[in-house]
Amino acid sequence: MQFKFFSLLSLSFAATAFGQAVPDLVTLLGDTSELSGLLSLVSTFPEIVSALGAAENITVFAPDNRAFETFTKMYEARNITRESVAALLSYHVLNGSFPSTVLSKTPAFAPTYLGAFGEYPDFKNLTQGDSQVVKAVIEADKPYVYGGIGMRVSISDTDVRFTNGIVHIIDSLLAPPMSVSLTAEAANLTALTNALVVADLVSTVNHLNSITVFAPTDAAFDAIGSATANLTKEQLGEILTYHVVPSRAFSTDLEDGMEVETVNGNKLTITIEGADVYVNGAKVLMADVITNNGVVHVIDNVLNPNNTDDKPGNGTATDEPAFPGATPTGSATTSGALATATGSAGKMGMSSMLVVLIAGAFAIGMMA
Template sequence: MHLQYLLPVALAAVAAAQNRTLAQAIAGQSSLTTFQSLLSAQPDLVRALSNASSITILAPSNDAFSKFLSTTDGKAASAQPDVVAAVLQYHVLNAEVPGSAFTTTPQFVPSLLTNSTYANVTGGQVVEGVLNGKTVEIYSGLKLKSTVTTADITFQGGVMHIIDNVLTIPPSDAVTAVDSQLTSLAGALTKANLVTAVDDLKDVTIFAPSNDAFKQIGGTAESLSTQQLTTILEYHVIKGTVGYSTLLIGGLANETLPSLSGAGLNILIEDNKVFVDSAQVTMADIIVANGVMHVIGNVLNPDNTSATPNPTATTQSVAFAGATSAANAPFTSGINPTTTAPAAGITSKAAAARQTGAIGAAALFGGAAMIAVNL
């Protein structure tokens, strides 16, 4: 058959795909029966999606929900439909992002999750999308990864991608610190009575020292007064700006930003590395309930705001003159992770492979009859 005959047929097929409803698009995918049942049990979300345009749905497959339901988190919240609603809202992006729009530069796309119980960021909680080779990867809370397995299922209101893991609603700052093996930070926040104060802030950027960073000043850190520790920790928090990596490298590069302590933090880009004062960002973009967290290799010193990095060095000098190190990470007594997330530089294959899905989502998925979704 000649091209002139094939082209109208192809265009007609594209038009038909774009004119189908979301319900028809979902029903046409045999791997989305669980997602269909879940969605049909959320009439408010169904109504919202029926009127939505230019959206992207990240639809977990049946296997993704099965994996999630095998976890403790999935089973524990089986009677919480409000959590299920939040999880589903987090899977709907407030922008139309076809597969071709993802690049090697991360994108942070806001979702429909605006419920302040779960998200305290302006415009809705985000997901991170990035192209890795030919694969689109989606990162959610605790830096957990979902992969797009089927892209560009079009419908009247936008586009849908099937993903292989349920997204994780980003936990609070303190929970994220604990489960990302940033236990010194979590313990220090607890000692300084700052857990609630920091968790309750809106639109934050947190520069989170690793446990090794705290070890470098561990001999001195334990003797700090509560006020001294509070001031130091507040210097690691920017309030009112969610500085994802793309913003740090772009609009905030070589800028000084006010920290929660009042002292200014200097954002520097040197040799394609991101530094805050003299501390290098070693892992970027751990999404938290109220913003974003970046892991850094040194503890920042509000009394040494002029500290600058040596970009060619493997490690940076501590910012506290005369500080002594410790063999063990300080402030970690009684701080126990509830899970192990592939964040904070975890490199073990077991940790990196842990992609269990949305924390705390209800296990309402098993045994539900498939119900038509009227969108």
């Protein structure tokens, strides 16, 4: 399944205009006072500076000093590895010149340099040839870029030119993508996280390459509490694997009437009604949460592999569950089979800690 990147409308955009001096990247960072924090960090990675200097037609999302101020203090206290920081920097560089003029209300997915300076499997676990991406979009007439865990970052200044590309200044660092299980945990999808543990599928879903996961909310699991209360591990696994498609499909790849095969062999049907997207009868509530091995779309119902003909109802988020006769039995996160999960959704290593620090710094910056 193919997905759409930014349209390369103007690779010549970053070319030097006749008679006009354009600085190289390091000079630009040095001449821009609000980017001194980025310059200080980049300067400790001469190999990256050299590689970017030799690259052509690149785009850099440059976090401003406010973004770095809180992060740097937290980063120094946590002893994050150089490898993780190199991955972080490479995730802010796009492989292509993408001026602001290509941004629109339709999400665009731009390939990054993540993986160009090392493997970094914690942040990029994709099929060979697939690039790790960021999502860029116009929302409420303002430009934004999304990294991992669905974290939205504002683009405060656009199209600052340097010799071999352009810079867009952003107000926070982009969080690199994490595993599916850690992303679900960060998104407070507690019932799904517990279900993966109960079904012993955490490692499986985290190690698949280039996948799409349709992730039900806690309320979706609550609504079918009676149907999941006495499931065996194998039965729960059948339900969960029906939510996983073995290819990466962003929202822009989904088409009305499309059928996609899931990991368990059964098919899902995509329906598009105006601005609303459905998978079988479940409505997509949040699309395009980028993970290290694909993408997650959050949905309002649990999909039933024994009810593949389930269709959208009245177009609201309150359609009947795909499990006929199922009733709520209290919170799925506090009672029933999914509340008895023991174990972990994933190891919080140094790379994951880096993402947590970025999210923490972002939250502190929002409160400032």
